[in-house]
Amino acid sequence: MKNTKMTKARLLGTSALVAAVLGVSFGVPMTSANAQASATDTQAITIDAGNLRASLDQLAAQFGLQLIVQGDLSGLQAQSISGELDVTQALSVLLAGSGHSFEFITDDSVRVFPITAQGTESSVTLPNVVVSATRSRRSISSMSPTVVVIGREQIEAQLAKTSDVTNVIRNSVPGFMFDDQSLIGSTETFRGRDVQVLVDGISRNTPLRNSSRILSLIDVAQIESIEVIPGSNAMNGDGATGATINIITKTGQVGENTFVVDGHVRSYTDDIGESFAPSLTLSGSGGVGAVDLAGSITASKTGNAYDGYGNQVPSDAMLGQGGFDNNEDLNVFGKAGVTVTEGHRLFFSTEVVRFRQDIDYFTDLTTDPVSVNYDKAYTGQPLEDESQYFTGGYEYDFGKVGKGDLKLFYNDSYKQAALSDFDATHNNFQLALANNTSALDPLGQSVIDTVKYGLKLSTDTSLDSVYDGMTLTWGGDLTFDDVKYRSVSGRDIGAPMEQDGKAVFAQLSAPVTRFVDLSGGVRYEKFDLTVDDYLRPNYLYNRTTPIAAAQFTGGNTSYNAVTYNASAVVHWTEKLDTSFSYSEGFSVPDIGAYTRRAGISGAPLNFASLDVDASKVKTYEIATRYSGQDFRTTGAVYMSTNERGDTFDSATNKLSQQKERIIGAELTAEYDISEDTYIGALASYVEGRYDKDKDGDLEEWLPNNRIPSPFRFTGYVDSYVWDDLNMRFDGTYTAPRSKIDDAKIDSSLVFNLSAHYPVLGGTARLGVENIFDASYENPAASALRGYSVAGHGRTIMMGFRREF
Template sequence: MNNTKMTKARLLGTSTLVAAVLGVSFGASMASANAQSGATDAQVLNLDAGNLRASLDQVAAQFGLQLIVQGDLSGLQGQSVSGELDATQAFSVLLAGSGHNFEFITEDSVRVFPVAAHGSENSVTLPNVVVSATRSRRSISSMSPTVVVIGREQIEAQLAKTSDVTNVIRNSVPGFMFDDQSLIGSTETFRGRDVQVLVDGISRNTPLRNSSRILSMIDVAQIESIEVIPGSNAMNGDGATGATINIITKTGEAGTNTFSVDGHVKAFTDDVGDSLAPSLTLAGSGGIGAVDYAASVTGAKSNNFYDGYGNQVPSDAMLGQGGFDNAEDLNVFGKAGLTLADGHRLFLSTEVVRFRQNIEYYPDLSTDPISVNYDAPYNAQPIEDESQYFTAGYEYDFGKLGVGDLKLFYNDSYKQAARAEYHSTYNFALVALADSPSTEDPLGQSVIDTLKTGVKLSTDTPLDMVYDGMSLSWGGDLTFDDVKYRTISGRDIGAPMEQDGKAVFAQVSAPVTQYLDLSGGVRYEKYDLTVSDFTRPNYMRYVGGVGQTYFGTAAFTGGDASYSAVTYNASAVVHWTDKIDTSLSYSEGFSVPDVGAYTRRAGLTGIPLNFADIDVEASKVKTYELAARYAGTDFRTTGAVYMSTNERGDNFDTATSELSQEKERILGAELTAEYDISEDTFVGALASYVEGRYDTNEDGDLDSWLPNNRIPSPFRFTGYVDSYVWDDLNMRFDGTYTAPRSKIDDAKIDSSLVFNLSAHYPVLGGTARLGVENIFDASYENPAASALRGYSVAGHGRTIMMGFRREF
């Protein structure tokens, strides 16, 4: 794009931004002028005690009110409401004892907000949120202050500018690395280590051959809350060396039937017409009698993306991993439950994902940053993701025996990569035809096809007879993994693998006094892995544009192996006052190495052709953490310092395409803070520091810094201000800075600074949203993307998102 075109594009983008803001403001003013009355008229209500948010929605709908929720209502229960009441009386009864209050900000809209956050009380009421990712259903107040539950209200507050689950988490929790703005999750590290992703307690990770696309494929419309537990943790199996993220999906409630329509359109201001990306979600939940249900369908389509330089973003900047541009996405979610008796419920949930990216051009790796090569149209198969997930379960309450659940799951995923052009440094070998070793296989793109099934049992048994308030959480897992790593044509490029897993665990928790909570547990895990024989295909390369044989086929000999691990955890939480908590914790987690990556490279320099000769062991990580929390009337903050160590870390060398395992140590610190300037405005910040070293020559000394693909940036800071202006118009301004990293010679990662804006306004019985990402259209290097491949990748430019949501 020449300078004239770029100037016109930026002028058009700025004009569009101004027009959008004026349009939303005008629409909001008209809606306010046409506000309806009726809140003062008494109506007959009959609501049983239950989920507070659902009850509030029902009352608001009955009185024709728009409900605006500030704060997190997750886990809170509302009082029963019956009789002939007006809206003010109904809300007063519902919110009694919840730690929240309400106010009418127009005739047809009411705002619910935390009492402590607005200075109307001297003490703080913390919701009794239960965290299920620990397998022990513990109250969040008895856990480390670094544990975070992101409620639906917090999620919806971010939907004005992003529908990506990864960004929602990153904007809410320190320690999560900057988004690489692609489909993959290889750079989604937490505290410099791997993240285990669960959906309703069922793992989505595929450790034997990491497919990476996990969080990017989860539809935010199906999420009720997100639990984030920083640090290593083995309670849900392997993979959680840096953190556990548990996505809790929505569940319907009998008598509160709702239907919603949510749509938005997003565009880059550098070229609005060629970047329009519409999305539409239809969702519903509720129940009749003993049956409850929740469902959603989301369809989305995107076009070109642009960076802060005004240039089109390459569709496949990460060489085979793809992105979100020029894509079609469909996500279908459903959950149904049947209550058999009080405390006993059967349920079935499913999620179906269909994603396709139609790449137009190959990237040009010779430019800085990389760019679109318009002289090289993409001539291969698209990127695809066809996955389906099913979970069936039984929730039970057997009194003194305990409360728990039994889950059976079936995860089937097919993830097809893009074709990446030959490059002498970054992609130096391509799959060749079996009968023509100097000719590239036109169907040589890789496919990871995984099947994961299993059973999970978790039970909380009260031990009040031993000590008042003590409980024992116990259970076990049986899992089966089947992994096939092939080309589209069906040729194995990695060894087919099957793995059986068995595990048992026990966790004891007790409030020793009103000031001290103690917890400790142990888990034993054993995996039996079978790696099949296969013929690694022949590879070719291009020299001067002419195909040449590179290296021939090789017979790989498989074998059997067993991994086992005993992991422990212990924590102590001290409640000094009703506002100050501190915690000291120790936890262990482990991960099974990406065996599929080894077998794909079998026969290359330093990588054996016999599985028995591959020295790969499970990596156990130990995390030590000291944390504190202060929850005052107008000021809230949490802080933590931590250290994590392991004897056999997993580090991928991009220069040699080899995986190595060495001793390593990571140190870090995290801080969150929020201050109420007034009852309508608050400011806050998230900050994290992380750095690590490892032993490259295996002499026991930590002699080198961890590579950039593990730690792209040592420091990240996010600051924000959230305010209600013009009565019920909520606006949020935030900015994120990532520090540069120059620990690795000749591989410096530059800093980045991006500002964003979002707004919500009740209109036409629903909520209008406006979001702007990268307000100033800053040109910057994406630290995570650049770190992964070793070349510069530009970050996304300014986007505008306009949306509307209405419940019925």
């Protein structure tokens, strides 16, 4: 966990990306940054009490300053200011008690830094960062040290080299698997298990037919912070067997109006022209009166991609899943709220995604690694994603009853896969025409069309009258899922499904003396699933043998899950904490994948014979955190078990459920060499076994698509050069895995460089990924399909951001 006490923000760079607050937005005039004021000039200042970072931005805009922030200001509050003050006096008032100080680097550039970085104090306290992904709005200081909140400044510091949310998380948290460099999230395992992705507490997962594309299509411009809670967790429903990731979107602040222009270009050095990829983001936030507003629009376009061997990367290296090359992407986000009265607010947010990948050639799976088949032009429809998400709600404060919110949501996603060419080993079952079983369906690529809607209620009720500091969090969920799994030609290739979900939960937390925080909770969940009858279409096997259509008989079933969690955090000293936790989570099986295989490879043609059930995972974890003046570290060991784990064997094209166990360890460390330079590392180990023959013994290693690499290490050095030029050099090593016979995954080692420099009233960025243009096998991509996929080669990204 990274926070003020641990100066996490320094790990990821500087808030120079948010410097130079200028101009006018939302129609509210502000002093131009071009009219710079000296440190001794006084101005009439009126800044209301509130978020410290927002107050600093407002002050910087008024005095025409650039801010360079070291340290995480998340959760810190500033007192109000009113009167005739110079900038030095105003900064002193705003930063009082925050654990931060400031210095002028130039006449118009101010660096804000943690006091511990200057060695003037022995310790600082954790900021009151609240984590909402648990539904209990708990302070991060009362949770496991493995819980991480990635703030906006940390996110922007990574934008020099990546705009992918997946990479932002992976570079900040151990336990998240290496990027497969595609659109899908199938390899986005955490501690060898599934990840639940929330946006403002609303799930984006579609478990009945996993569409995978979640994190890769979330625009980073709309994100305020990211909460990552490792381990199983059921408080937001099914899906979080490995971790919960909650994306918190931006909310406008009345009187703090900003407008941002952010653009970058990216290219592979093997062919700069053919790989040229521009992107532009326009965003803004603020508010007038009782109304707050925030919004962004991002448009991007990409060219070819190249690997470390200098070869063009196939557009669809993983059989229908697509990639980030040769695409057009548009993301529109908006949020509005109105404060009806103190403690009561109505809000509405929306996100619209339009993604299209135009593929030129099929992929040749016979080469090692797989390659572009220039002799075979792509004949299918484009890969597309058309999704829209709507959330509305009511935040309330009813005094003794409690504070909370009621959210209503509607998610509608259409995800069209690419057409995959025949391969005798990896793609030998292909959809045939309905009226000609010996001819392939040219519109046979798959489409997952899902609608998910419902409501979520969460309330924090203070029980101070019972015990000082005790809080009861309670609520419930109602959800509905409708899933259609079809071909582009409109034929069902999986059984249509509908599912109703109902859940109630309660969580109790309390400090027991100032040394121990205790928390425990329970959630009851029930799902009613209806699987329709459908005609499983006919296929061609090896392009010569017809597989006749077959009738699949649907049915009804119910899942019931009662899950528990409990934790204790012991604060031994101001610098040392230890947590002991037990948690349970569960995931509903990917029924769509089972029904697609009906009558093939022995898969049943009757839903009642599938014998699938929800997979409940139990996680045991011990974690500790030490935060000294110059050295900070967290460490954890864990074990997760379940009786009915979901395993897919790509060699036999079969899905199965069986007993399994995963063990692992994680470590983060950071050391200040000087006030301007520090080094750090992230490391994780994970390995697991399962009961393949269901005899009660865990005799087999989990397949590579669950654990592509048992060990991952990232090391980095971050330094300020020439005062306000921030540079970061990092490298990531993934260890090989040879547990599965004839399916060894090779190791990889990739180095990256990023830099930020305030210039022209904004911030210039430069990022280089794979700076040595290393040729390597992508472990996650190779593990998913069972053949070698090359990792991407050297890319250069240049960007500029200016805030008005």
